[in-house]
Amino acid sequence: MLAAYLDSLQVVERLHRQLLEVIKSELDQRGIRDVNNVQALILFNIGDEEVTVGELTLRGYYLGSNVSYNVKKLVENGYLIQERSLHDRRSFNVRASDEGRNICKMLADFFARHAGDMGESGLVESELEESTKTLERLLRFLSAPQRLSRLSPAA
Numbered sequence: 001m002l003a004a005y006l007d008s009l010q011v012v013e014r015l016h017r018q019l020l021e022v023i024k025s026e027l028d029q030r031g032i033r034d035v036n037n038v039q040a041l042i043l044f045n046i047g048d049e050e051v052t053v054g055e056l057t058l059r060g061y062y063l064g065s066n067v068s069y070n071v072k073k074l075v076e077n078g079y080l081i082q083e084r085s086l087h088d089r090r091s092f093n094v095r096a097s098d099e100g101r102n103i104c105k106m107l108a109d110f111f112a113r114h115a116g117d118m119g120e121s122g123l124v125e126s127e128l129e130e131s132t133k134t135l136e137r138l139l140r141f142l143s144a145p146q147r148l149s150r151l152s153p154a155a
Contacts (some may be wrong), residue, residue: 008138026110034077035103038075043079043100044107050095052085079103 023037035043042056057067071094074080079100085091096104118128 008126008135011050020061023107030106032103035074035079036070039074039079040103040107042070042074043066043096043103046094046096046100047104048096048101050093050142052091053095054091056094074100099146 011049017109020037020041023040027033027035027037027040033038045059046056053068056071071080071082075082075094078097080094081097082092085093117123
């Protein structure tokens, strides 16, 4: 069980890194230099929503990145609009600008092309669905409070 567990964790990590690489390649091919792959993924995950920076951080999709820094850069480059929350003056809401929505659409089209090409690679939708269920169960296992408390050193 240990070997299978460690192998699955390594595959997940490599899968995420590869996702970032293919996004970077797509941005490079389109000549987009003022948005990096993580920032593009942030824009894609915001979509048409308005969210707080804290919500983006909690979603946790941005392995090894500083969400606040990336949001700041996206605001500076005109891809995100940032406004102070009306309900909590300490927090900021962000939403994609027209330029940010263009990046979202580009990635949505890109992912749709990939999904269309998967059948040619022998990937089957039912297998992806089953893999997702397994990964979600693994995520719940790792996120269980009793498991997190075991990671802390004993007092």
